[in-house]
Amino acid sequence: MFGVLDTSTSALVAQRVRLETIAANLANANSIYDAQGNYSPYRRRVPVFAPGDPTTGNASGVHVARILIDDSPLRPVYEPGHPHADANGYVYYPNIDPTMEQINALEASRAYEANIVAAEATKSMIQASLRLLA
Amino acid sequence: MTDPLGLIPSTSALGGPRPARPTHPGQQPSVSFKDVLMKQLEQVNRLQQDAEMAIEDLVSGKRDDMDAVLIAKQKADIAFQMLLQVRNKMMDAYEEVKQIRV
Amino acid sequence: MPALERLVQFTTARHRLLTHNIANLSTPYFKPVDLDPKSFQAAMREAIDKRRKRPAPLSGPLEIRSTRQLRFEPNGLQVKPSPRNENILFHDQNNRDLERLMQDLAENTMAHNAGIQMLASEFDMLKLAIRERI
Numbered sequence: 001m002f003g004v005l006d007t008s009t010s011a012l013v014a015q016r017v018r019l020e021t022i023a024a025n026l027a028n029a030n031s032i033y034d035a036q037g038n039y040s041p042y043r044r045r046v047p048v049f050a051p052g053d054p055t056t057g058n059a060s061g062v063h064v065a066r067i068l069i070d071d072s073p074l075r076p077v078y079e080p081g082h083p084h085a086d087a088n089g090y091v092y093y094p095n096i097d098p099t100m101e102q103i104n105a106l107e108a109s110r111a112y113e114a115n116i117v118a119a120e121a122t123k124s125m126i127q128a129s130l131r132l133l134a
Numbered sequence: 135m136t137d138p139l140g141l142i143p144s145t146s147a148l149g150g151p152r153p154a155r156p157t158h159p160g161q162q163p164s165v166s167f168k169d170v171l172m173k174q175l176e177q178v179n180r181l182q183q184d185a186e187m188a189i190e191d192l193v194s195g196k197r198d199d200m201d202a203v204l205i206a207k208q209k210a211d212i213a214f215q216m217l218l219q220v221r222n223k224m225m226d227a228y229e230e231v232k233q234i235r236v
Numbered sequence: 237m238p239a240l241e242r243l244v245q246f247t248t249a250r251h252r253l254l255t256h257n258i259a260n261l262s263t264p265y266f267k268p269v270d271l272d273p274k275s276f277q278a279a280m281r282e283a284i285d286k287r288r289k290r291p292a293p294l295s296g297p298l299e300i301r302s303t304r305q306l307r308f309e310p311n312g313l314q315v316k317p318s319p320r321n322e323n324i325l326f327h328d329q330n331n332r333d334l335e336r337l338m339q340d341l342a343e344n345t346m347a348h349n350a351g352i353q354m355l356a357s358e359f360d361m362l363k364l365a366i367r368e369r370i
Contacts, residue, residue, distance in 0.1 A: 001248065004255050011259030018262070049263040051256075060256040062263055111261040114334060118258045121345040125251060128349040132356050186294050189354055190284050193239040195277035200350060207354065211361055218364065 001126055003058060008119040010053040010061035015112040017064050021045045022105045029096040032084070039084045042094040044070035070095075178213045185210035238298045239280060240355045245313040246276050246306070247348035253317050254341045257332065264328035268337065269317040275303045 028042040046068040053061035072095055080089035188203045197203070250271045257268040283300040287293060300308040307314040323333040 004252050007255045007259050051260050051263055051266055062259045114258050114261060114338060118255050118341060121341055125345055125348050128352045132352060183294060190239045193243045194281035194284050196281060207357060214361060
């Protein structure tokens with residue numbers, strides 16, 4: 001029965017990673033330079049979930065299999081005077097839609113709460129079973 | 135230990151009570167203590183069996199009123215505890231009577 | 237008493253599956269799996285009715301027929317869960333239904349706790365009878 005708590009915890013961890021990537025996406029919605037100062041527009045990060053939990057070897061649960069880098073086209077903005085404008089005067093900014101990110105954040109927090117409820121249910125079942133002994 | 139009325143069930147968890155005093159048949163046409171005792175034993179047993187069957191019906195889905203099943207189990211348990219206490223008192227009384235110096 | 241044991245084994249196994257489903261709410265291509273409580277109840281009913289026809293209707297072993305999902309062994313329950321099949325397929329190919337999952341979790345938890353409580357009171361009565369003093 002204690003292995004069931006591992007399942008819920010793995011889901012909490014995965015949803016938290018998802019929220020963190022969403023926060024990173026929102027924070028970098030207008031970053032066109034990378035950490036070294038080169039011109040490299042930020043690309044949206046997307047976590048991909050898969051069932052199973054490799055850290056505990058458990059077949060139940062969920063984990064983040066990898067973090068995809070979204071390669072959809074960047075958003076062009078007409079800025080002819082910008083030092084990194086291309087031949088037509090467009091500068092490419094990250095293609096991050098704040099509405100989409102917020103909706104994903106809502107879904108992640110809903111899933112987080114559902115897993116908290118599941119963990120509470122597990123705890124109450126274990127405690128009830130312990131009462132058999134007392 | 136005799137069981138003239140055959141009412142003591144084999145599933146009784148007590149191991150069978152002993153009547154504290156022998157009855158005097160024919161003295162009065164009133165109900166004897168042994169009859170009362172046997173009847174109460176039978177009732178306790180029936181309550182226990184009813185509770186057991188109610189729980190089985192709840193598990194198998196034949197009934198879905200959990201509160202009635204819990205109440206039936208409580209009734210059976212209380213009846214059993216009462217029977218146990220009566221039996222203890224009767225044993226104590228019997229021990230006391232045994233001590234009487236004739 | 238054996239009926240209650242089987243109930244607790246069933247609710248424990250089902251709880252594991254429900255937690256796994258809830259953990260994988262946002263996993264693409266995941267199909268939730270479940271155990272059917274109705275078929276469990278039908279199998280129990282059959283076994284209990286068969287035992288009641290015998291001369292000792294409340295004692296003796298319960299011979300429960302195995303269903304497609306459950307196999308009743310002497311010391312446990314082997315489960316083979318099957319897909320739930322109830323909701324539309326979302327864009328991530330996941331056909332979860334969060335509300336039904338939470339409802340099933342709540343019902344399963346309550347059934348488990350009720351079964352544990354009834355088992356505890358049966359054991360208490362036996363201990364009381366052995367002790368002979370309340």
